[in-house]
Amino acid sequence: MFDMNWLEIFGYVASIITGISLTMNSIVRLRWLNLLGASCFGTYGVLIGATPVAALNYFIACANIYYLWKMYNEKAHFSYLDIDLDDKYLDAFLKFNNTDVKALFPSFDIEKASQKETISMMIHRDLALAGVFIGSRSGKDTLDVELDFVLPQYRDLKAGQYIFKENADFFTKQGIKLVTCKSGSVGHDRYLENMGFARDGNDYSLKLA
Structure with missing residues (x-):
């Protein structure tokens, strides 16, 4: 019968966490999971008396802490560019990221x-394209989110804060008082809740005014 003590199990768990971290699309999630995995592996190295293993993994953990601090504290410059839905660059962007968009x-x-009255924009972060927002008007003062997609490396909530909080007057000046969105995936639902959307069944809504 295969037998392992708790220390071996702890080492395997640390390895699994580190491995899983490398599969994350989001850089932020990768850093957090890698921090956990490296910390566990460093502790494992201490417990088995393997100083090089402990030193390397604690160094990796410190590097993750540094970059997480930098991600959460550095000031990013955001801007938007109005677009038409038949824009060729938008078409190329959506086709290239089709798998992630559909997920x-x-x-x-x-x-x-395209058959609806839409408000559409490309979101830039430090002049680099970070994502696309497309909303369609529903009634006099409501905007239904059709797409609010951000590239994995920019999924630290800052783009959403720019759209719905810092730049809310972009919508209110056009008569939008309520933004609604359908539940699409677990990850996107968490994002909506972080942005202040209230849930009602499979629907989310955010009051702007």
């Missing part, structure tokens, strides 16, 4: 969105 917004269909 987060399985019901998104740009052809259907």
Whole structure:
């Protein structure tokens, strides 16, 4: 019978956490999981008396702490650019990121969105394209989110804070008082809740005024 003591199990768990961290699309999640895995592996190294293993992994943990601190504290410059849904650059961007877009917004269909009155923009972070926002008007003062997609390396909530909090007057000046969004995936639901959206069944809503 295969037998392992608790120390071996702890080492395997540390390895698994470190391995899983490398599969994350989000840089922030990668850093957090890698920090946990490296910390566990460093402790494992101490417990088995392997100083090089402990030193290397504690160094990796410190590096993760530094970059997480930098991610959460550095001031990013955001801007937006109004776009039409037939824009060729938008089409290329959506096709290139199609798998990720469908995972987060399985019901998104740009052809259907094109038939509606939309507010669409490309979001830039430090002049680099970070994501795309597309909303369609529903009634006099409501905007339904069709797509709110951000590239994995920028998923630290700052783009969302720029759209819905810092730049809320962009919508209110156009008569939008309520933003609604359908539940699409677990990850996106968490994002909406962090942005202040209230949930009602499979629907989320955010009052702007």
